[in-house]
Amino acid sequence: MQPYQPQDMFHPEQFRKEGHALIDLLADYLTDVGQQREVVLSCTAPDEEVEFWKTACFGDNLAYWKTVVARSIHLHHPRYMGHQTAVVANEAALSALVGAVLNNGMAVYEMGAVSTAQEQILVEVLAQALGFGFQAGGFLTSGGTLANLTALLTARAVKTNRDVWEEGMQEPLALLVSEEAHYCVDRAVRIMGWGSAGIIRIPTNSRMQMDTTSLPSAYEEACASGKKVVALVGSAGSTSTGSFDPLNELADFAGKHQLWFHVDGAHGAAVTFSDKYKLLLRGIERADSVVMDFHKLLGTPGLTTALVYRNGADSFRTFAQRADYLLEQTQSPEWFNIGRRTLECTKNMMVLRAYVLYQRYGTTFFAQQVERLHDLAQQFAQLVQGSPDFRLCTQPETNIVCFRYQPDYVPSQNVETLNREIRKRIIESGAFYLVQTQVKKQFWLRLTLMHPETTKEDLKILLLEIQRVASEIGPVHHPSIV
């Protein structure tokens, strides 16, 4: 440990010196992983990793950063195809530095005039792309889980018979959602105290989209058992396969029964920017609220999530008593003091990281990013379908592809074990990063195409690599893997 030198830690020339060195370090890193001269990730055991950092000692900050970079997972590697976290565009990353230096707190307007105004504009742009009218409104918040919770709190505020904010829960509440939805909807329900009975799971069809024919009976059963159903949640897309629920049908049902219609588009709502793919979202313009992450498909560092309301005035009802809200309707809603509407009090200047892309390219970058990644997924699905040893789980709708290695000679009871082992060996080699998932209780490998510079060649090599590793594993009845 070194003595504390405040003159260094806050000195502009120290910032300049270390900053330039860091920029070179990161640019070199981007070059190396971009050209695949580095592995995608180096696997270490968690306890080993802790031990490493406990005993590590660095001569200067640069050595520390270099080690952080080397040991992290490398999303900028074109063979990173794992979880749907963005490969960050240059200017979006650099804008995060601007936000970190300025550190405006955002809870009230004075503490973040620039970012408050930019949020307003960016939300407007998104609302327009979604097909909302001029009365739409919203804000950015720290991640999809928080945004979905916030939207469901609004639903609760608007749709219950009693004022839950003031009176507490006075009746059993529930919502309807696909069984393939992200777990954060379940969490939100339980956080609000609705329990497991508060989440009514609707089965999905073979493409993992909500089977809306099951909605009426599920709804009636809930009502008959005394539950007040407040919301219907659509997934765009679902967690495992990226499937889009038929939003128009959901909107019809929600409208008929006066339910709040929320769309968790954390991953997929971004396709609204693409003329080629936006049809997937047909009906989203009828949602009461939509969540979308800039930090998934749109090249932005996390957490940068938009929550947009079709009727912007609803956003003021989330954290307010009904009486307050009525009062406010006759007064200015102070849209610019965003902390009144976000779960966070202090919030970082997350908007800078997305606005920089918008101010420079309009929505063109967003559109082309979506199309590039979705097209890649289509290409990969074709490759899988053209390879007799592989199975495709379902035709991809977004940039997610679930598939597995399943040659005819592998007994079906060994398929999961074999694919688990394949993935394990591949990520241990650092050659690719891909994940695994369960779809309808079956095991699949899961690819999310995130890197705009991943090529068809990379995808072909992945399939070859899987075959090579499988042959290395040898007979599938080998004791080491069964």
Add this chain to the structure above:
Amino acid sequence: MQPYQPQDMFHPEQFRKEGHALIDLLADYLTDVGQQREVVLSCTAPDEEVEFWKTACFGDNLAYWKTVVARSIHLHHPRYMGHQTAVVANEAALSALVGAVLNNGMAVYEMGAVSTAQEQILVEVLAQALGFGFQAGGFLTSGGTLANLTALLTARAVKTNRDVWEEGMQEPLALLVSEEAHYCVDRAVRIMGWGSAGIIRIPTNSRMQMDTTSLPSAYEEACASGKKVVALVGSAGSTSTGSFDPLNELADFAGKHQLWFHVDGAHGAAVTFSDKYKLLLRGIERADSVVMDFHKLLGTPGLTTALVYRNGADSFRTFAQRADYLLEQTQSPEWFNIGRRTLECTKNMMVLRAYVLYQRYGTTFFAQQVERLHDLAQQFAQLVQGSPDFRLCTQPETNIVCFRYQPDYVPSQNVETLNREIRKRIIESGAFYLVQTQVKKQFWLRLTLMHPETTKEDLKILLLEIQRVASEIGPVHHPSIV
């Protein structure tokens, strides 16, 4: 708008070029505000600010960043004395850039080995400083509001008679907290569906600390009315004045009644690193959970919040059914898949921004930062007390000082109007940034000393400036301000 050039947006040499230019821009900015050649903030009306950004057009990203910097509030200005958001240390800001480029998602270990390990270590360091034993544990999360909500969800999971996660609310729940606590405790209670009856506010003494003599009757009354009280929340410190509740007395009471004892130390728990000030936290080592923001006193960009549990195993109970939890106790708790314990699924690599300070200076920087800012507050309080025209609200315990301009000749009914106007004019001039607050229904100006290079001279000039502005306002019965 310019055509989309993916080869620019993801090209390492573009990153290098723009990165170096940005470093110079930010270093120049830090120089200028450090030497007070810039204003602290430029006040614009919210709608004007939106209009500005809607019509602005920038030749390149650098021009955009320059404008963002110019129009934001300048926390690195030594006369920034407003909300308690950190003036960020150089290496902490630069580490945010590392995190933004790498963008590891953190929900599972593979997606963030480095940051997972560093969180483990940093939480251990904090736990040790707080006086917790080896069984302590925790994680970082996106802000104090989220962290407090998470801790209270744990309290609910551990202390209720029924399994709320599974069964939903089955009895009226409540917690005890000081009337001077941060509003996020109230929000958390209402989010969980407890309603206003779920928050039992304990009055404070003249120093805005919880008056623990009121606890027994409040508790008995709650029980008598059929509420299940699950938690007692201490503030360290309170929102308006930064007052510390007597934590040992709270711990006694919580222990006697088997309540979860949570301490919201978002602002003040950082004093645990200072031998000089840590006595303020006496008793915190008996808390079940403690929240502390690195992005307040500790020079780190937001949001970077620690939630530490005295018994780390409790952290696994927040989002789990009791049955699951029992099951897990016999298995590995997978501490390294942090998404199981945090409200967020994807989380950013926030730890890098604080760990960089720890790996270099141990806890010395944290200690000296706390002491510098607290000492400044003491100096300012002395200046106020030495100036007959000023009143001190209460002796500061932390780096927050509430005071006002109140010469004898100003009628008491005009004091608020006068001080509001003084603050308005001062922040409009951009000379200083300070805020206002209500303490026991009275209006006060509020200073939070955040900048380690603020001097006693700056503080003297603030008082002179207030007097000058007051005289400019003129007779306080002037119609324009009454």
